[in-house]
Amino acid sequence: MSVVVPCFRCAATIDDAVDSIAAQTLRPAEVLLVEDASGDDTLAALHRVAATHGTDWIKVIPLPANRGPSHARNTGWQQAQQPYIAFLDADDSWGPRKLELQMAALEADPEIALIAHQMLVRPRGTAVPAPQSPAGVQIVGRGTLLVRNPFPTASVVLRRDLPFRFDEDFRRSEDYLLWSQIVLSGYRCAKIDQVLAIWNRRENGAVGLSDDFEAIHQGRRDLRRKLVRQGLLGRHEYVFASTVGLVNKLRRDLFRSLRRRRRASPA
Template identity: 30%
Template sequence: MTASVTIITPMFNSEDFISETINSVISQTYKNWELILIDDCSSDSTLKIIQPFLEIHTNIKLLKNEVNSGAAVSRNKGGQLAKGDYIAFLDADDLWHPKKLETQIAFMQKENCHVSFTSYQLIDQDGKLLNTEVKALKSLSYPKLLKSNYVGNLTGMYNAKVLGEITAPNLRKRQDWLLWLAAIKKSGKDARGVQEPLAYYRVHQNSMSANKLSLVKHNYWVYKKGLGFSTLKSTWCMLVFLREHFFVKSKQIVKLNKS
């Protein structure tokens, strides 16, 4: 019997992209999955758009937050209801390659790893490739991940059958980084990276990566609030982060030749 996968997708005013995102899950060559959509009090047409998917696909489920709570709360709620042997995450504006689940699960089983992630490519608001690929490290330790977030959340997956549920602290931003830190720590061994690009990260004006100043601020709170470090240690970690992000991690970003 093939392993099952739970995919968790928080939504908030996601009408522009959610249909395409869901279709990228439905198109997976690996079929033993459930998709949990968590709506965070959307005021647009998100719920209307996803209704036909809910009527046709019994393995797509919807949760609704009573108040706007942020992605961390939404992901944690999805994790509490997850039935899959593996847990994966896909934001409401990102996409997966059709063989993402098939390739990644086979990789994890072959490598006997409990946490994995993959390379991914960047797309613009219209879904057009930006000829940029973010390469996954082949192996990722907890100390290395503490320096900078090397896991694209849309690519990450962990073995819930082995590790149990992994929750994220209730921070508005960068809580996914803390989740992967917790997963690797609980695993007791390095995460492994699939070198093949299996996902597509959408870059637009609301993307964290598009606002460098905001990125620095929210990363500081990962250390200070998320991990409970002192102000001095958090400041030191941010200095290490800046060096890692701009001089080491940047080497993982590869410009591709236009076809």
């Protein structure tokens, strides 16, 4: 197992992320920290972390220019040496049995090309809930990908030899596009019905790419159009997925408007 971590201005969070990898009950063979030209003290922090855990286990890959998480993940993917790759973002954390349970599912069903699991948003430092036994594994079909992204990036383990990569022209929904290409091409994909990792909640006032909902909506329209051009999405599926996307946008816009009104109302 290789673990790929794209790193951009993450000096404050990378220790927690790598500690959660080191705490795995099934230790991965290598960890690739891909430094995306942060321009701050991130690279020094990565070398410090590598020295702490062992440079024979952690490899720091500095990029000459900032090109975004897709390029960073693809670079790690290209240099990975193991048959399976797991992805972790530098500000998130895994539970200790994540890789153990995923590899057990892959051994039980070797036809699975990608396997993910549930995640929760919690304050930094929150422990991942202990998984229940036995862990259930559900196969995820193309219908699910038409309406939502069921695979959080930090939950995914996939085969290194898959003939796909993150689209570096996409700054949003690039993960959703990749998972869609894999599923719609007929590969067997699955999800464990357990929470095995946590999205660490950002500090008050911090924003990220996932907070620009208009850009996300546009990115998903571009995603669907690309899948049609690639022959992976039929006309009726495109219309259905576009309708679901529009309904979700309208619902989200309505909820945001109601929240703003409540905040503006006098007590």
